Amino acid sequence: MPTLGAVPLDFRDLAPAAHPLERLPEEWADVLAAWGQPRYRGAQVFRWIHQRGVFDAAEMSDLPKALRAQLVDEGLDGSLPLGVAKEHRASDRTRKLLVRMGDGADVETVLIPQLEKDPDVDEEDRDTDRGVGLRPSDTVTQCISSQVGCAMGCVFCASGVAGLTRHLSAAEIVGQVLLGRCRLEPSERLRNVVLMGMGEPLHNYESVARVLVLLTHPDGIGLSTRRVTVSTSGLVPQIDRLGRDFGGQVQLALSLHAVSDERRSAIMPINRKYPLSELVECLRRYPLPKRRRITLEYTLIRDVNDDPREADALAALMRGLPVKVNLIPMNPIAESELAAPTWKGVERFQAQLRARGLTATVRKQRGAEVDAACGQLALQGPDGERRARTRRLPVAKG
Numbered sequence: 001m002p003t004l005g006a007v008p009l010d011f012r013d014l015a016p017a018a019h020p021l022e023r024l025p026e027e028w029a030d031v032l033a034a035w036g037q038p039r040y041r042g043a044q045v046f047r048w049i050h051q052r053g054v055f056d057a058a059e060m061s062d063l064p065k066a067l068r069a070q071l072v073d074e075g076l077d078g079s080l081p082l083g084v085a086k087e088h089r090a091s092d093r094t095r096k097l098l099v100r101m102g103d104g105a106d107v108e109t110v111l112i113p114q115l116e117k118d119p120d121v122d123e124e125d126r127d128t129d130r131g132v133g134l135r136p137s138d139t140v141t142q143c144i145s146s147q148v149g150c151a152m153g154c155v156f157c158a159s160g161v162a163g164l165t166r167h168l169s170a171a172e173i174v175g176q177v178l179l180g181r182c183r184l185e186p187s188e189r190l191r192n193v194v195l196m197g198m199g200e201p202l203h204n205y206e207s208v209a210r211v212l213v214l215l216t217h218p219d220g221i222g223l224s225t226r227r228v229t230v231s232t233s234g235l236v237p238q239i240d241r242l243g244r245d246f247g248g249q250v251q252l253a254l255s256l257h258a259v260s261d262e263r264r265s266a267i268m269p270i271n272r273k274y275p276l277s278e279l280v281e282c283l284r285r286y287p288l289p290k291r292r293r294i295t296l297e298y299t300l301i302r303d304v305n306d307d308p309r310e311a312d313a314l315a316a317l318m319r320g321l322p323v324k325v326n327l328i329p330m331n332p333i334a335e336s337e338l339a340a341p342t343w344k345g346v347e348r349f350q351a352q353l354r355a356r357g358l359t360a361t362v363r364k365q366r367g368a369e370v371d372a373a374c375g376q377l378a379l380q381g382p383d384g385e386r387r388a389r390t391r392r393l394p395v396a397k398g
């Protein structure tokens, strides 16, 4: 199978590019060849856009003048199909960007500088960054959105409250990264991208697959596949497809949050379609490279899923699987009656997982004062008002 960038996917498996921002070098080469240009110019145009962040062909100085004019006519005129409507900045330098699409739809993306001893970051990645002279605080993770709203309806998540409006195109998803990169401080470098913002990425598979190829292409942003994480609520057929298409190279995170079907179905409706037994089997067949692990996201909700006996059940459920658990103390949201766990409860849960032989870290809350923490995305307009309607949540506690 031919390789494309760092991933073993033939780009012809992808749906055709609908916007110039989405085109891969090979696709640019096809377009330019049809105009009578040499194919190598395809990589040149791609590098200008994705490596240098230039969207106006008039500035692509190593291209012939006539070609530049033709590209401008084709839409490479400096305009993007999205723009930043508002930036909220927290005291820990976390930046939340409200991104407005051409049709007025809003999503959010968040730039998160790493902490000195960030429990979410692999030691190996930290060493690599140090090796290229990057201090942890200059290393930025960007969380991006894949849909406007979300159809999955998880009850603890602000993004799911309003339901799905529409999928984002690949241009609108990769565009968030291109916009975010322009807003980095001079010392900062984008090192990780996580698809954990608004939306279920695997519900929008075609666009997300294209974005994964764009982000990891060596002539573009050039992220390592191990530094791009797709977080899913558990769409089994699409996890299988991701594993097949990308050979297990893309980092997988699963939002687990409960370890019995009854409890999980109550907080994550998708569990009724793909129950835990199917999900665990799917994780077992995911073609994970050696020494890599799947991340399990587990949001701790007081009196719902924070009993240490749940930790025992989690360890039993995942026995033999290469996983690490990321515990996320629930961020209270206005739309929910659910409560954050006590700190003691978090520590007890973590200790119980470790006692059962699982690696378990606790996610540090970042950017909470601008509602940029997990599950709080995209409900605030440019003027600061919250947009989602309030509803009562159908969770049976205890």
Ligand code: SF4
Residues within 6 Å of the ligand: 150, 151, 152, 153, 154, 157, 158, 159, 160, 161, 197, 198, 199, 200, 232, 233, 255
């Ligand atoms: S947690 Fe993820 S999948 Fe669930 S509603 Fe929120 S955005 Fe959608």
